[in-house]
Amino acid sequence: MGTAAGGDGGHLLCAAAAEHKVNLTAQRPFAEVLRAGLAETFFPDDPFRGFGSLPPAERAWGGLKYFVPALEWAPRYTLGKFKYDLLAGVTIASLAIPQGISYAKLANLPPIIGLYSSFVPPLLYAVFGSSNNLAVGTVAAASLLLASIVEAEVPREDNPELYLQIFYTAAFFTGVIQTALGVFRLGLIVDFLSRSTITGFMGGTAAIIILQQLKGMLGMKHFTSKTDIISVVRSIFLYRDEWRWQSAVLGVCFLLFLLLSKQLRKKKPNLFWVSAIAPFMVVIIGGIFAFLVKGNEHGIPIVGDLKKGINPLSISQLTFTDKHVNTAVKAGFLSGILALAEGIAVGRSLALIKNEQIDGNKEMIAFGIMNIAGSCTSCYLTTGPFSKSAVNFHAGCRTPMSNVVMSVCIMLVLLFLAPLFKYTPLVALSSIIVVAMIGLIKVKEFLHLYRVDKFDFCICMVAFVGVVFFTMVIGLGASIGLSVIRALLHVARPTTCKLGSMAGGEIFCDVRHYPHARNIPNVLVLQLGSPIYFVNAGYFRERILRWVEDEESASKADGQDLQYVILDLGGVSSIDNTGIGMLGEVHKSLDRKGITVALTNPRLEVTEKLVLSGFIRDKVGKEWVFLTVKDAITACRYGLQRSRGKQEDSEV
Amino acid sequence: MGTAAGGDGGHLLCAAAAEHKVNLTAQRPFAEVLRAGLAETFFPDDPFRGFGSLPPAERAWGGLKYFVPALEWAPRYTLGKFKYDLLAGVTIASLAIPQGISYAKLANLPPIIGLYSSFVPPLLYAVFGSSNNLAVGTVAAASLLLASIVEAEVPREDNPELYLQIFYTAAFFTGVIQTALGVFRLGLIVDFLSRSTITGFMGGTAAIIILQQLKGMLGMKHFTSKTDIISVVRSIFLYRDEWRWQSAVLGVCFLLFLLLSKQLRKKKPNLFWVSAIAPFMVVIIGGIFAFLVKGNEHGIPIVGDLKKGINPLSISQLTFTDKHVNTAVKAGFLSGILALAEGIAVGRSLALIKNEQIDGNKEMIAFGIMNIAGSCTSCYLTTGPFSKSAVNFHAGCRTPMSNVVMSVCIMLVLLFLAPLFKYTPLVALSSIIVVAMIGLIKVKEFLHLYRVDKFDFCICMVAFVGVVFFTMVIGLGASIGLSVIRALLHVARPTTCKLGSMAGGEIFCDVRHYPHARNIPNVLVLQLGSPIYFVNAGYFRERILRWVEDEESASKADGQDLQYVILDLGGVSSIDNTGIGMLGEVHKSLDRKGITVALTNPRLEVTEKLVLSGFIRDKVGKEWVFLTVKDAITACRYGLQRSRGKQEDSEV
Structure with a gap:
């Protein structure tokens, strides 16, 4: 596979690249994963790094200085x-x-x-x-x-x-x-x-505070x-x-x-x-x-x-x-x-x-x-x-x-x-x-939000209008609620996109973003994004199957046949049990259509889980996991050539 | 820049690849973005696709068949x-x-x-x-x-x-x-x-239902x-x-x-x-x-x-x-x-x-x-x-x-x-x-969860224990709550990783995952994942700055100097106003340290927002946005050579 020469762009395949395989053996022990997870969640700034190498007394002094920053600057204070x-x-x-x-x-x-x-x-x-x-x-x-x-x-x-x-x-x-x-x-x-909530809330609060001052004025x-x-x-x-x-x-x-x-x-x-x-x-x-x-x-x-x-x-x-x-x-x-x-x-x-x-x-x-x-x-x-x-x-x-x-x-x-x-006039205050x-009241910021992101603008305006026309708590609450719903929606409805080949098969990009990216015959490359888990697993399943159906009908119109689906997992930062189950279902559905599924570039966390759950061993097969999309496509072309060769043989 | 020959791997640079630039002009009108967003959120399966081309009567019949599936199968029903x-x-x-x-x-x-x-x-x-x-x-x-x-x-x-x-x-x-x-x-x-919640809840419910049957038995x-x-x-x-x-x-x-x-x-x-x-x-x-x-x-x-x-x-x-x-x-x-x-x-x-x-x-x-x-x-x-x-x-x-x-x-x-x-004995029921x-009560599934994902196992056990020892509503609620917290945590604490070069500078991978990936001198490549927005913007800032500090001290130990930070945005599926603000702050911090920031491969949604907000024009500069990490590194090397050339000139 590493030696197959494909590439309609006429480029020679870099054999070294194709031979680099996904590292499936990297498995961190649970304690390490847990420790790393807790550390990232609660200590993203890792305040005590560099302490390990110090003697205990200095370590204690360092810790005290961490909690009482005055000890840090006071001794070095100058006139x-x-x-x-x-x-x-x-x-x-x-x-x-x-x-x-x-x-x-x-x-x-x-x-x-x-x-x-x-x-x-x-x-x-x-x-x-x-x-x-x-x-x-x-x-x-x-x-x-x-x-x-x-x-x-x-x-x-x-x-x-x-x-x-x-x-x-x-x-x-x-x-x-x-x-x-x-x-x-x-x-x-x-x-x-x-930031949008705060901008809107502050603006609304400033507006009602000004109104309140009419009493004093x-x-x-x-x-x-x-x-x-x-x-x-x-x-x-x-x-x-x-x-x-x-x-x-x-x-x-x-x-x-x-x-x-x-x-x-x-x-x-x-x-x-x-x-x-x-x-x-x-x-x-x-x-x-x-x-x-x-x-x-x-x-x-x-x-x-x-x-x-x-x-x-x-x-x-x-x-x-x-x-x-x-x-x-x-x-x-x-x-x-x-x-x-x-x-x-x-x-x-x-x-x-x-x-x-x-x-x-x-x-x-x-x-x-x-x-x-x-x-x-x-x-x-x-x-x-x-x-x-x-x-x-x-x-x-x-x-x-x-x-x-x-x-x-x-x-x-x-x-x-x-x-x-005592004599200060209230009107002065x-x-x-x-x-x-x-x-x-940052009107410029409002306009900026409107221009850049309509949803952020909505979140901001909900806070503003809520504070001005109802109460501060209502404005703040509604705006935070909308923000959280948006956060969950981002997770529930992540983007997937179809990749096309550019630069003679060296680079693969979203076809919506780069309209001149070319289709790859018989192969559909999908880029998944965001963590895959229970909230969006159902959506991913629907969406992947719809991409495949669309591609199938497009292929048929061109007199071709969709035979490979490559899922680019490079952007998938984590996966849970429901997500792995979803991938299993997608694999089953495509398998029945005679379509082979390949995975590319899973991240460490995702690789660990896919291996542990047996998904790679039992479903996809180790040989269909690649480090780059290019390698995967090379493998697909090799497979296509072999099956065509067999067909021709049997026809002869 | 496309012609600069760098690469310690000895590979010739593919000029065609380096000349492919990020498409910064792709801007979809707001109405289209909104329509696409709503369609993806509520119609991920796009039930009426293919209807557009049909005459009105057939379209109505198709719609009716969609809502009353019996009309679909009944006419073709056979003995x-x-x-x-x-x-x-x-x-x-x-x-x-x-x-x-x-x-x-x-x-x-x-x-x-x-x-x-x-x-x-x-x-x-x-x-x-x-x-x-x-x-x-x-x-x-x-x-x-x-x-x-x-x-x-x-x-x-x-x-x-x-x-x-x-x-x-x-x-x-x-x-x-x-x-x-x-x-x-x-x-x-x-x-x-x-799936974990359902497994746990069903198991717990089955257990208490069995207990209830002791009455009948x-x-x-x-x-x-x-x-x-x-x-x-x-x-x-x-x-x-x-x-x-x-x-x-x-x-x-x-x-x-x-x-x-x-x-x-x-x-x-x-x-x-x-x-x-x-x-x-x-x-x-x-x-x-x-x-x-x-x-x-x-x-x-x-x-x-x-x-x-x-x-x-x-x-x-x-x-x-x-x-x-x-x-x-x-x-x-x-x-x-x-x-x-x-x-x-x-x-x-x-x-x-x-x-x-x-x-x-x-x-x-x-x-x-x-x-x-x-x-x-x-x-x-x-x-x-x-x-x-x-x-x-x-x-x-x-x-x-x-x-x-x-x-x-x-x-x-x-x-x-x-x-x-009437005579049916209750004990039979x-x-x-x-x-x-x-x-x-799927003990095997519990064990599978324990093996693959400890957090999923917790979610499952909370449902099981909650149902068995408290009430069904408590078990279900606690488990869903834990799931949602986990979903938000995934979003709040996304993974970032440092990429190293492999295959002679052709591929860039997580150094934790591929321990033999090589450092790139004077350059730090960070891969960001998941959507960037208000929930995780603060975390991203802390984390990126920490990566940079760690890299700086490591570089100093090697007698080198960190001069470029490349942020790989390929896995970032969306960004909001707070997120763009965070990138601006990171850019400012690094700028003060004399570090140049480059971006690679932003997706369509992200490119749109970065362009609209002026981040690319005013902060990073168009010339520091690349399609691939390889191109970005080539540009960094070129910049390094030039600055070294100047240094040598001035020393002479």
Whole structure:
């Protein structure tokens, strides 16, 4: 067979190539397969590689450094680095104050909680976190999500204390869940939030958060606790007698100032710090203005009293009673996953620019620890928000030390300056939120998705529309559901294609993709893709048999006869018992039609199973398994020549 | 590039091959992609192909024939075929009587319902069914499943009439669901029942059904309504004063007789009819014996009164009240899916032997119609049970006419002979069930699974243990859940492998699989598999970067430098937006290390998306996309030579 000269392209057959056979004897022991499978599933980044060769003490130190990244960078910390971190830390602190107060208001919490949440968690992240660029703080989307879930169970109006307790408890569960996900290396749950889902969800959330700000911009006192666009618009017109033009005018001024500072940053990237401290400026200027004109009495509501002093302990406020624990777990789980997704994505994309590495599972543990600790010290959910981290990055941070600097700044504010923020007008906070949110509605990204992948666009729009018109949970859930269905459909309906010969029989390609690829007489080459298993085994059977029928009728029209079917398994990454059964059935069906089946290039995992199940020995036969399509076709041609020779002999 | 002579194997480069470039211009319009996607998802068998060229009248007739297969075979029916069908029909009727009564007892229903269920549904299946071999009737597993679900809500003891009504209603919903699945071409739901799940579930169900028969074998009157092994064993010992030795002795005799007849069939396949009518013989002999010795008074309980006459209408008994409709829907859905899975699998495996085709979606519609009609005519759930269909097949049936013959036989029995079956001893029915079930515990299949695929074995054992120790629903659910998790894991953790060169640089294979494959200096070739999308994009990124790091340190040890990474996309069947983003990030990371990325052999779907998203134009560059790994390596070598040339020039 290796010496048969076929090839209508006139090329001489490379004898060496044809003699390379599929290695059917490679069988890994079960323990090794299991170990490799578990390692790939849970340790795809193999964090401890290279440890094996070290002495035990160094190994332990290495392990400790793995879990506490601060031990890695702290000993090598220099004054030179600290200069950068100091600048970055002060900059993000100036952003943390308005953002902390704003997002706490968004979550219907006392504004001071927002400042508390920028003190303890960043300290812990600096010790356990692996990203050099992440700045820790509260986030808008998760704040609103938490508020919408908790509000539905325990309206804040009815019992503000219980409302706050459930927030602490939710943060506690968030921390526990995040730590557990990290410890059990289940980072892959976050993988189920696709980029399209996140884009749509973030855009939708930004839209409803902007709508929510109409309350502050118009200086209204009553508002709906629902988040969907219809309730919000109805509520704005229902209480239209509460509109205050003073607030609106001030709001528009602040908005223009913030938008201008953003424009400036786009035009002159060096002046990024102007847009970074602009929100802080708005708070200061707004506060002074409100103080001078006694805004509160003239239609400009202000934040109100802020207590001096650092975070009180809140461990005794965690509530685990039957009645509310479900709400807390639900809120904690959903907001925790969302916060993880944002934090890890932000950390990764910033690390990418500096060409650093982020370990997702380690990040989860860091987030988990900081949320557990936060829940005991009067903080609610924190993560690495995009806006703050980007500022941190642009301000030139070098290590997580910038988080420590921010933390110290916030501590000083809490100890000495907090009461001064009493006069901050609510409309200033609203305009800060609006400007932060506008950037999250990524119209360009939507258009890009529409152009590249209509299904991804659908997933994105379902999240957007679901969030805007229904609730955040519905939008997120529907979008994830659609993503998972799509994932399963990809598996359930994998592509198969017919290969034609190109380059004189050297290369074999999809005939749809390369219309000039030529048919191979009497032979049908099918390329299968994706894992073959119970979900798609039935489909593969139907599809292969249909290819064969189509080919048979086409062959008949040409006065020829289909005699060989070559299944190219190069793209089949795994196969299960149902899949092997399916191949057996296909083989049987084709056998009855007098068609010989050949296999080419099965991968290691597939070869192992096909050999173990006896499929190769009992059905196909070792001699019909080839390494390349070319070899298989050579064998088919040789067989055809022999059978024709026999026919001619018998006719003579 | 096509003329560069590299290749340490000393082979001349085939210029023709290197000049074949990836077709980047093939872009299908969106409408075509959508149409093709929908067609592949819902019409993988393309039932109406070849219709386009026919005149409208023929097309309509063809369509009608598609939906009513009887129109296909009836006009060509001959007396010759009828002889075979008559024999087969009478044989399966002799089996249908004891099985019908037994399985109705298993479902805690009046025995006559079992006979009713063998009259109407087979007639309908003969008209709408597409399998020539399937014999319609009730099935053991679904009967017990129905009983266990309904009994939990409405104990039969409390209200036997309502109990029966819920069975009818469940059959009605089963029919509606099955028809809908067929009409909407959602046959793929059945695909989620893997072969391993079915093997385990059937084995477990057979085991608990055998245990249930201890009631009949011991002539007991009281028994648990639960199905798990612990409740059953406890119940047997709790009521041990009810044990009757007369029943037990008779039962052992029947068992021996039935087992012997089965052995006979194995040894002499021609005498299959002996085992086929053996159950009927047991019923007749048992009945005569019980009548003669007045068994009922001597510890041999009998079936009791059976009313003469064919099925009464039961349409008025369907109950749709809020309270019970949930139970009926749940029971109908679960048993319906199970019945579909059994019916379609049986139809397919028998069709395979005769090399016929079965259309899964058409079968669903046929099953659906017969269950809806059945629910209105005092029948409960029916499908194509394995035992009866196998007998039908071995008796030589030619068309669904054998079902009509069976139906007529049952009608005659109902009209004239039903009261005679009053004396059938329950122990006879129990022994019939035990013998039928023993064959379903496929120990060999379990061992085969253990040998070939440990994970499949786990899925199978979860179903088995779940059914035996908990409930049937728990066993089935846990096993399906595990299967789906496995499917998602396959997608979430696809294989990547490093390719080495073989046959002097002609072939590139996995280095784990072919240990003698050689490294290519300065170049790393990675083969990616499976679709790339949001679920596995993160994993792919981690894994590719790890491969690169490992290769870098290995290269350094050899005093070399990794300069090119070739990603072989031949096995990647599709990619989504997140996946493209991941490739962009990988490209960026490698670019910073000074490593050039090349792509080889992207498939049509993948090429389309990579071009549309601008990834090829803006990131990789058209000149780094190749059709084969060989071409890509040639280009890398050429690049290496040039850069070395430059180095030498500058050194000079």
